[in-house]
Amino acid sequence: MASDWVAVMPVKRLTAAKSRLRGAVPAARHADLALAMVRDTATAVLAAATVTELLVVTDDQVAAAAVAALGARVVPDRPDAGLNEAMRYGADEVAGLSRYRAVLAGDLPALRPGQLDAALAAAGPGRGFVADAAGSGTVLLAAPAGEPLDPRFGLGSAAAHAASGARPLEGDWPGLRQDVDTPADLATVLALGAGEHTCALLRDLGLKVACVSAA
Ligand SMILES: Nc1nc2c(ncn2[C@@H]2O[C@H](COP(=O)(O)OP(=O)(O)OP(=O)(O)O)[C@@H](O)[C@H]2O)c(=O)[nH]1
Ligand SMILES: C=C(OP(=O)(O)O)C(=O)O
Numbered sequence: 001m002a003s004d005w006v007a008v009m010p011v012k013r014l015t016a017a018k019s020r021l022r023g024a025v026p027a028a029r030h031a032d033l034a035l036a037m038v039r040d041t042a043t044a045v046l047a048a049a050t051v052t053e054l055l056v057v058t059d060d061q062v063a064a065a066a067v068a069a070l071g072a073r074v075v076p077d078r079p080d081a082g083l084n085e086a087m088r089y090g091a092d093e094v095a096g097l098s099r100y101r102a103v104l105a106g107d108l109p110a111l112r113p114g115q116l117d118a119a120l121a122a123a124g125p126g127r128g129f130v131a132d133a134a135g136s137g138t139v140l141l142a143a144p145a146g147e148p149l150d151p152r153f154g155l156g157s158a159a160a161h162a163a164s165g166a167r168p169l170e171g172d173w174p175g176l177r178q179d180v181d182t183p184a185d186l187a188t189v190l191a192l193g194a195g196e197h198t199c200a201l202l203r204d205l206g207l208k209v210a211c212v213s214a215a
Helices: 027-047 061-070 083-096 113-122 157-163 183-192 196-204
Strands: 005-011 051-058 073-075 101-104 128-131 138-143
Touching: 005 027, 005 061, 005 083, 027 051, 027 061, 027 113, 027 196, 051 061, 051 083, 061 073, 083 101, 113 138, 128 157, 138 157
Parallel strands: 005 051, 005 101, 051 073
Antiparallel strands: 101 138, 128 138
């Protein structure tokens, strides 16, 4: 079982990111919310025992500075061709095929390091993926050394990853599975418990939210 994963996280320009989430918080705080979720996701990833490096693929200078301050390595989104190309570039070209790589989105504010460790421990010799809470999307795709990532994120990606030969990783990982795409997802996170940055922002807006430490 590998214990030296490179985690790869693509981050879109914050002003354009999370369009389906618009309206969940006042417009003036929308980019702040996207950034808070990126910071909480990165904090949890960096605290995972099985992750030796977090590689963030982004052209957003604010997000880049924030995750670099947390300890991530940042590279520009050289392909500039969407989510899958950013993931493939980070995992296969920058990290390289000789390493174990896992890609995950930057919108997992309820992620706990132990849940990521458990999911990576469940990854076998081939590619594996973790479906989102709804079961149709993907929150994590892992590739062992020697295998191209071959990401198929987008609508119906869980089925697409399974069809491409990736194995669904099963476990009780609610924080890992809860990506935040819509205001309803954010409401779920309020109950599940968010990381400190998302929590602070939501509390500042007067919302009642459970806050959970990074442990
Ligand atoms: N580097 C990079 N990251 C991306 C790109 N598209 C999406 N992402 C990131 O990939 C992750 C998952 O993306 P989505 O959930 O589809 O997020 P989104 O595109 O911001 O959301 P919507 O506008 O609501 O579709 C988030 O961390 C995004 O910031 C891209 O073209 N380049
Ligand atoms: C990109 C995906 O989803 P979303 O944009 O809904 O986070 C996905 O689940 O593959």
